[in-house]
Amino acid sequence: MDSVAQRLSAVGAGAALELRGVTRLFGALAALTDVTITVRPGERRAVLGSNGAGKTTLFNCITGDFPPSSGTIRFFGEDVTHFPPYERIRRGLRRTYQISALFPGLTVQDNVYLACRGVSRGRFSLLRPGQNDALMHATDSLVQAVHLTAVKDQRVAELAHGQQRQLEIALALAGAPRFVLFDEPAAGLSPTERAELVEILTSLPAHIGYIIIEHDMDVALRVVESVTMMHNGRIFKEGLPEEIQSDPEVQELYLGGGHE
Amino acid sequence: MSLTHDARVAVRPALAQRLARTWPEINNPAAWIVAAILLIMPLIANGFFLIEIFATTLILGIMALSLMFLAGYGGMVSLMQLTIAGFSAYMVAVFGVSGNANISLGWPWWLAVPMALALATAFGTLGGALAVRTEGIYTIMITLAIGAAFYYFTNQNWAIFNGHTGINTVATPHFWGVNWRADIPFYYVVLAVAALCYFAVEYLSRAPFGLALQGVRDNPRRMAALGFNVNAHRVAAYAFASFVAALAGVLQVWNYRQISPGSVSVGACIDVLIIAVVGGITRPIGPFIGALIFVLLRTFALDFLVRLGLDGNRFRLLIGLGFLAIVFWSSDGVIGLWQRWRQSQRPRTDRPGGGRGHG
Numbered sequence: 001m002d003s004v005a006q007r008l009s010a011v012g013a014g015a016a017l018e019l020r021g022v023t024r025l026f027g028a029l030a031a032l033t034d035v036t037i038t039v040r041p042g043e044r045r046a047v048l049g050s051n052g053a054g055k056t057t058l059f060n061c062i063t064g065d066f067p068p069s070s071g072t073i074r075f076f077g078e079d080v081t082h083f084p085p086y087e088r089i090r091r092g093l094r095r096t097y098q099i100s101a102l103f104p105g106l107t108v109q110d111n112v113y114l115a116c117r118g119v120s121r122g123r124f125s126l127l128r129p130g131q132n133d134a135l136m137h138a139t140d141s142l143v144q145a146v147h148l149t150a151v152k153d154q155r156v157a158e159l160a161h162g163q164q165r166q167l168e169i170a171l172a173l174a175g176a177p178r179f180v181l182f183d184e185p186a187a188g189l190s191p192t193e194r195a196e197l198v199e200i201l202t203s204l205p206a207h208i209g210y211i212i213i214e215h216d217m218d219v220a221l222r223v224v225e226s227v228t229m230m231h232n233g234r235i236f237k238e239g240l241p242e243e244i245q246s247d248p249e250v251q252e253l254y255l256g257g258g259h260e
Numbered sequence: 261m262s263l264t265h266d267a268r269v270a271v272r273p274a275l276a277q278r279l280a281r282t283w284p285e286i287n288n289p290a291a292w293i294v295a296a297i298l299l300i301m302p303l304i305a306n307g308f309f310l311i312e313i314f315a316t317t318l319i320l321g322i323m324a325l326s327l328m329f330l331a332g333y334g335g336m337v338s339l340m341q342l343t344i345a346g347f348s349a350y351m352v353a354v355f356g357v358s359g360n361a362n363i364s365l366g367w368p369w370w371l372a373v374p375m376a377l378a379l380a381t382a383f384g385t386l387g388g389a390l391a392v393r394t395e396g397i398y399t400i401m402i403t404l405a406i407g408a409a410f411y412y413f414t415n416q417n418w419a420i421f422n423g424h425t426g427i428n429t430v431a432t433p434h435f436w437g438v439n440w441r442a443d444i445p446f447y448y449v450v451l452a453v454a455a456l457c458y459f460a461v462e463y464l465s466r467a468p469f470g471l472a473l474q475g476v477r478d479n480p481r482r483m484a485a486l487g488f489n490v491n492a493h494r495v496a497a498y499a500f501a502s503f504v505a506a507l508a509g510v511l512q513v514w515n516y517r518q519i520s521p522g523s524v525s526v527g528a529c530i531d532v533l534i535i536a537v538v539g540g541i542t543r544p545i546g547p548f549i550g551a552l553i554f555v556l557l558r559t560f561a562l563d564f565l566v567r568l569g570l571d572g573n574r575f576r577l578l579i580g581l582g583f584l585a586i587v588f589w590s591s592d593g594v595i596g597l598w599q600r601w602r603q604s605q606r607p608r609t610d611r612p613g614g615g616r617g618h619g
Contacts, residue, residue: 063485089487101485103478106471114475117468118487124496125468171486 092178119175324547335477348509359429388498426520540593
């Protein structure tokens with residue numbers, strides 16, 4: 001293990017996210033094998049790796065969409081390994097999905113409103129929100145932040161792909177996120193939309209850390225301070241972006257041969 | 261653009277605009293006309309039409325409304341809504357006054373009815389708690405199994421449900437000098453309860469609870485990833501729908517003054533599904549339209565078929581054919597047909613960008 005990796009994982013108890021020996025089996029197939037990662041609060045990290053490297057499975061274990069087969073997951077020091085997803089989200093974890101997971105029958109505003117409501121009280125409220133409802137204001141500013149104000153009353157099923165990706169991000173930033181998992185947020189975006197995405201990511205408040213899965217190096221390496229390489233369900237390398245980019249083994253495995 | 265940027269406070273809309281947003285019916289002349297006709301119905305309809313057609317339609321409509329709430333907003337097709345209504349009806353007869361003095365406890369209606377509503381809501385919520393562990397066709401199977409089990413249980417249990425004869429001459433409320441089961445007062449009682457249920461469902465569809473339910477319908481996994489306990493939401497939806505169905509059950513037992521296993525048969529459970537689907541499960545008005553079509557067919561198809569020289573008992577064939585046609589050509593029922601016709605009449609630029617959350 002090199003010094004950078006030691007430094008990255010030596011933070012210990014103060015970590016935002018700490019995975020110890022996380023393994024996830026699908027039948028006989030090990031999607032994740034003995035993954036140990038520590039991420040500081042406010043740290044921004046990219047997870048790289050070819051298809052099937054286990055990146056999305058890693059996210060699913062962290063959020064609880066699938067529980068890990070073994071190992072422990074701590075979120076800001078608390079053992080959340082056996083928590084249902086909603087309990088983790090209420091503690092400040094957020095995620096986006098590689099394939100947009102939205103509510104197509106509802107409007108943009110209702111989608112974002114649900115995200116704001118999910119991490120606050122009154123999820124079962126039988127009273128409609130009034131005009132001065134604090135969550136309605138939070139909803140409006142989130143919609144504005146992802147440039148969707150013009151279409152806020154449209155049903156999500158009618159949105160263009162790029163707009164759906166932006167909404168996907170808005171849903172993950174509702175409330176007071178402490179740590180966000182972005183699963184290929186740039187997938188299918190135009191160059192202009194990519195630039196907007198980079199702007200949104202870099203303008204996030206400094207205390208919000210994130211892990212981003214991204215194949216586009218131009219996006220990934222501009223918005224992170226550290227990189228984890230995965231291969232066949234294992235951690236392959238950890239380091240600074242420039243170290244990973246110049247690492248011969250990594251180049252051989254992933255970056256070499258004209259990557260996308 | 262910063263995420264912490266505060267949204268500018270929108271100009272407060274005028275009161276009328278806010279009212280119209282809460283109750284879209286206000287701007288719809290057809291809704292006003294329907295409301296007026298329903299209110300003056302006793303002036304234009306005789307006792308037969310008032311009770312056998314309109315009160316019966318409204319009662320069946322309330323039952324189908326409880327299914328529409330679950331299926332349309334929650335994506336859960338429950339075939340036990342009639343069973344919950346029937347359970348509530350039985351409880352009114354068991355706790356209240358009836359001709360079967362050995363079974364009925366003889367409580368006054370104002371004690372028996374809340375008891376029946378509470379027990380039927382609990383019954384439906386328990387059934388829902390079982391059903392929410394499953395999805396799609398398995399939800400249908402579990403709720404159908406509950407309905408079938410209840411039907412056979414009432415047939416065989418004599419201590420409480422009085423077997424296949426059921427409970428007869430159930431007492432109805434008399435107070436303030438009014439016999440509330442007389443045609444005109446009863447019609448208004450049914451109309452008031454139906455209106456209450458309709459507006460409650462309409463209102464809830466835009467409240468956080470109803471919106472979250474629509475989120476659960478569209479994408480339960482994402483709802484969990486937004487901080488919602490999806491199963492708790494589904495069970496709460498069953499609780500609300502059970503209460504609505506229980507109200508219909510009370511009205512039903514007062515309507516017929518008796519309750520027997522025939523009223524809670526599996527066929528009757530499926531009728532409620534047919535009513536909701538034929539009317540349309542995307543809006544709360546659908547179940548009432550479906551119920552009206554069902555009741556009109558059930559009442560008049562017999563004469564109509566006999567006049568054509570066919571067996572009058574084939575009215576179910578007509579209902580079945582209508583059901584087939586609707587499912588083939590309009591997955592959102594009669595109101596879906598109506599909406600598409602309206603849209604085709606309107607210039608394209610005038611089309612709204614989708615309703616506000618009716619899904």
